Amino acid sequence: MVMPRRSLWPPLATLALLGLAALLLSVTVGSAAVSLGDVWAVARGEGSPLARTLILDLRVPRSLSAFAVGGLLAVAGALMQVLLRNPLADPYVLGLSGGASVGALAAMLAGLGGAVITGSAFAGAFLSTLLVFGLAHGTGSWTPSRLLLTGVVVAAGWGAVITLMLAISPAERLPGMLYWLMGDLSYSRSPWPPLALLLLICLLLLPLGRSLNVMARGPLQAAALGVNVRPLEWTIYLVASVLTATAVTTAGSIGFVGLVVPHMLRLVLGNDQRLILPACALAGGALLVLADTLARTMIAPEQLPVGVITALLGVPTFLYLLYRSR
Amino acid sequence: MTTSTPAARPSSVFTSASSRRFGGASGPAVAALLALALSGPVAGETRAASPCAIDDRDREVCLEQPAERIAALSPGATELVYAAGAGEKVVAVVAYSDYPPEAQEVQSVGSHTRMDLEALVTLSPDLVIGWMTGNPPEQLETIEALGMPVFYIEPRDFEGVSSAIERLARLAATREEGERVAAEFRDGMAALAERYADAEPVSVFYQVWDEPLMTINDEHLIGQVVSMCGGVNVFGELPRLVPRIDDESVLAADPEAILAGGMGEENRGWLTHWQQYPSMTAVERDNLYFVPPSLIQRPTPRLLEGSRLFCEQLDHARGKR
DSSP: OOOOOOSSSHHHHHHHHHHHHHHHHHHHHHSOOOHHHHHHHHHHTTTHHHIIIIIIIIIIIHHHHHHHHHHHHHHHHHHHHHHHTOOOOOOTTTTTTHHOOOOOOOOHHHHHOOOHHHHHHHHHHHHHHHHHHHHHHHOOOOHHHHHHHHHHHHHHHHHHHHHHHHHSOOOGGGHHHHHHHHOOGGEEEOOOOHHHHHHHHHHHGGGGGGHHHHTTTOHHHHTTTTTTHHHHHHHHHHHHHHHHHHHHHOOOOOOOOHHHHHHHHHHHSSSHHHHHHHHHHHHHHHHHHHHHHHHHHTTTTOOHHHHHHHHHHHHHHEEEEEETTO | OOOOOSOOOSSSSSHHHHHHHOOOOOOOHHHHHHHHHHTTTTTTTOOSSOOOOEEESSSEEEEOOOOOSSOOOOOOOOHHHHHTTTTTEEBBTTTTOOOSSGGGOOOOEEEEEEEEEEHHHTTTTSSSETHHHHHHHHHHHHHHHHOOEEEEOOOOOOOHHHHHHHHHHHHHTHEEEEEHHHHHHHHHHHHHHHTTTTOOEEEEESBBTTTTTTTTTTSSSHHHHHHHEEETTTTOOOSSSSOOHHHHHHHHHSSSEEOOOSSSSSSHHHGGGGGOOSSSSSHTTOEEEEEEEHHSSSSSTOOOHHHHHHHHHHHHHHTOO
């Protein structure tokens, strides 16, 4: 491989600092005024009960969820782009968020709430993964373009089902459903499962970095260079699916992060998967934490869907990087 | 209706989480004893020291003491709390809480579909009035987990309106006012029902919205008003509470009267739409009536006024036969 040998640590350390700064900011900013002094007092285990509730029960879990979801989506997006060798691939391109949305909306339509919605969304995502995988695998060969086509068509099918469900659902359930479809972190429960998954997957992917670099150049070259392509492709697909399913069930389908964060990082850091994947986890997390902070404070007490802000923040940044890189 | 019991009973709301934040770590029983010991002259015989009430999810919600800081998470709940005589205790409302006018001065915690929980927590309410199908269940669960008791209301019939007022009044220790308002509503509706019990039936189409065209079925609160006034809702048998229909089905049903709300309180724009079909009975006899939506579309005491208007308009239509 001709790949400029760069040290991995300086960019990762910078991004980690950025992520930490974003988390700190999101914990100190909110519609309720909490001073830095209060935050410090709470961090030391003191502070008023009100400040403790605000910070420990509301802000910290939500910020950590945002970080985890952003990281999961960005890593999943980067993996999908490697797997499909298509720059337009994002975590949702293969219909996974469609499956999850149908599951979640069905639960909401039935008037169920809370954990049932989460479980149903995960089941939908899992079903969609199996469906696409099974159909793309079929009896013949398994190529990225076949996988992509199957995924896109299945996604279109889910889209139709979602529209149908929205059309027949009672008016009073519509706002909740639309917020879910737009992506919203106020649904998130415990931040720990997605965070743990993010860390675990990043560690698991570390030894695969080299093979992924080769894969990004095409399956033939990868095979010629001694990579066992088929199992690797399956692994990437399954890992990306689990990441996306977890992200979607935590916070609904938040768009944009999974598509653009990997591209942004490639423009700045080059296309070395050993660096890009952990960098995606950090940068995706930081972006979503910042976006969510803005979403809940910009026109407080009204709350915006976070997907709006990720796009508003991400589009100009991405266009600037693209323009600069010519 | 169950009657209130002064002794605190354990309930779904009174779990460990709530007692941690709302005083008495040793639970409601001790708090009730304390309240009994301290309350002697203050508590009148109608004031329960620790009021309990059953909410519309059939859960018993008990408070250690009458609510002093109430958060109403729907415009309808706000109206009901004010009707129950506890308006001065409302510390938080949501967007569009425009009645009574005083409610507009109360701090809003965002839209009913997405509340700003931080703002709500900062106001430290000791009773939160939730809306079963309107508020996101996740957020209501979080509110309960943070130790704020949630009382769900969603009146589905006339009795539900008066009983919600009574129950809220019990929790806020404003029973006298609440029971008066509830009785007024109950008696007013009963009088209307009696007056129109034997009225000649009039076939009615009620338009909730124009694009998409929506109506209501017989189970809907407005549908119940239609029946009470001697109307026959032409779409009453449809399975959905708020069915979406088209012009054709209205033409086919050919109602004798069309009643509609509209955007705002005096916009008759939706009714002029029907004048393009002069062959319809309702248009021919000029039985197109406007009903201010705020009087009829919220399950609150104002429904009595809206129903009176509704019945009068149907009577007017009968007069044109």
